[in-house]
Amino acid sequence: MSSWTIGFRSLKRRRLRTGLTVSGIVVGVALMAVLLALLQGMNVQFTEMLRGIGGADITVYNATTPTREREFMIQPYDTTNQSYADIIKNNISEVYAVSPTLAVNGVVNGTQCTITGIEPDTYDAVTGGLNIMSGTSLPEGEEHAVVLGKVLSDSLGASIGDAVSVGTTTTETQSFIVVGIFETGMSFFDRSCYIHLDVAQNLTEKHGLISTILVKCTNPDVVDYVANTIQILIEGVRVVTQKILVQQVSQITNTLGVFIGAIGIVALIAGSFGVMNTMAMSVFERTREIGVLKAIGARNSTILKMFLAEASLIGILSGVIGCIIGVIAAFAFPIFSRVATRGSAGIPLLVTPVVTPTILGIALALGLTVSILAGLYPAWRAARMKTVEALRHA
């Protein structure tokens, strides 16, 4: 028998109150766990997205696309001239390869998705190529070939050799043969498909227009130089290096992290008032008990420990339950969001939360810390009580 036993029994005796108090902290801990898992998921996804644009050191696109999310290819860019690709290739000797691409909103078998037109040879040279799971990449000369992302092909139920209808609207489509299926592990790309650039241009009547130029330099040290040169060489384009992209991504996730942390902390602070209230009630109700314990020789520090143990138990219980609920919620999240976004393939915001031991550790520690901090003042008051006065308490 120890402070823990006494605390545990006291909590057990007031089950409803304990339950409600614990719930307050559970909400905070679970929220924290889910939000951190989402953030982690976002990090993983962004990292994969960067890998998705592969070895491209520099991306060039129309400068009139101002919003940040377009930098992450969430929506097809405004178009610019395909001839710029040649200008870059021919005028800068440090450029190893250049690949123009055209991304448009389209429809495949009635399902909306992004259709990207690429030149297979230059695309491979710049990015290292699509990660083909089965079949092949786009074969030269086969005009109506399409490579589907894994998620898209699954949702269409299409496999290699099947004919699918591809178009910019549901009414104007052409028949394409599925030649390959790729997977990047990143939902946005895996819900899209790739066709030949010229075919895409014909399909959309955007002759000679592209949305992005991917550039690979001869060596990493010249990337900034090449980017600057492109900027000077061509007017009206935005030039983004992968380095900047990485910086922007980490900036975004950092900002999100602060935001998420703030939400979680606010929830935990709200819960902490519950703990403080419960502990204050517990101290008040047990005033006489405190008097008795002190009379029979308990030091102030013993009383303090006893009530801190009680607060810690609330914290541990809340932390564990909160983490369990958080993990369940994190796993349920993609299912819900998938249901919510079904059929609108243009929305790629399917972040899959990633739960790591660190996240659970942080959530658990926060729950415990908040509970102990909230219990500190009531416990201190209990410890400081005058024995005689406490004994006189009705």
Place this chain on the structure above:
Amino acid sequence: MPETIVETADLTKVYKRGKVDVPALRGVDIKIRKGEIICIAGPSGSGKTTLLNLIGGIDTPTTGKVFVNEVDLTTLGETELADFRLKNVGFVFQFYNLIPTLTALENVEIPLVLAKVPKKDRISRASELLELVGLKHRMLHKPDELSGGEQQRVAIARALANNPSLVLADEPTGDLDSETATALMDLVEDLNKVRNQNFIISTHDPLVMQRGTRVYTIKDGKIEK
């Protein structure tokens, strides 16, 4: 040779109620020898409890000295007093004051836990004491499953846990019927005879007073005889 276990010298205690000073004790000199059952009698508000609190070291006098086992309690700090109480004094209260969430056995264990007695010794000592007060069969019951008399016996067992030289009981029979009170006093007498256990009991119950080795009567904060 009877040696002195408690001695007070010109003990006074003044409580402050707002701006008014309320004197509870006005110069008390008592001397208690080893092996005595001392009753402190007097009407309520006379200062009985205050005197017990000062002897037990849970309150400090305004002026005067308290010696228990030749230690001057007025020289001890808060933590030293707590340690002193743990080893030297057992308390029994009118309303038993057992911890409601703990069993009889665990209640008796508390002083042993505080004294850092190892678990095994603790349990055997606590059950011995419960046997001594005739409650071995009720060991695992919680206070609300015990009668008043039984709870008070548990309280006595708890008070004896660390072999204190002194057990202070504040109106221990105040909440008991006369039959139960008689049985409780039988126990007190037994413990006094068999273990030479000192008791200081505040009471206004004649049934208790007749069992005392000596009776101090206190009125308006002063000893009358």
